[in-house]
Amino acid sequence: MKKTFFASDFHLGTEGRLSSRERERLIVRWLDGIAPEAESLYLVGDVFDYWFEYSKVVPRGFIRLLGKLAELSDGGLPIYFFTGNHDMWMFRYLEEELGIPVYREPIRLEIGGKKFFIGHGDGLGPGDHGYKFIKAVFSNPICQWLFAR
Structure with missing residues (x-):
């Protein structure tokens, strides 16, 4: 029986215990390992620590992961990609170049007879009004269009 896989918060582009490139290589190795048994893959936000697409330019790096x-x-x-608070400025690159749909809001669906609510989780629940305001500004299509020029 094939499996559904979920992953998030790789924060590629930041340095930590392992360099971003080392983490990227580990992620690619993990993807190679799960590929034979994977029915689907959900990348649930903050895969990149910072991603901002301009109209004709995408961030440099991450070529190993993008290629995989x-x-x-x-x-x-x-493969389904959900934006998080660190990669919300993703526009059409993944969809147009890799055929991966990008979701900006959580979705509900059923997998194997079980119900799921899938999304990054930032901004959910009560409180944190400052962040919710900033997220609304950053995710506003007009603001994104202006930022991307």
């Missing part, structure tokens, strides 16, 4: 995602997507594995 393209390979898996081209091979028929459904």
Whole structure:
């Protein structure tokens, strides 16, 4: 039986115990390992610590991960990308170049007879009004259009 996989918060682009490139290589190795048994893959936010697409430019780096995602997507594995608070400025690159749909809001769905509410989780629940205001500004299509020029 094939499996559904979920992953988030890689924060590629930041340095920590392991360098960003070392973490990226580990993630690619993990993707290679799960590919034979994967029915679908959900990347649930903050895969990148900072991602901002301009109209004709994407952030440099992450080529190993992007190449692996393209390979898996081209091979028929459904991959779903949810933006988080660190990669909310993702526009059409993943969809147009890799065939990976990008979700900006949580969704509800059923997988294997079980109900799921899938999303990054930032801004959910009561409180944190300052963050919710900033998120509304940053995710506003007009603001994003202006920022991306």
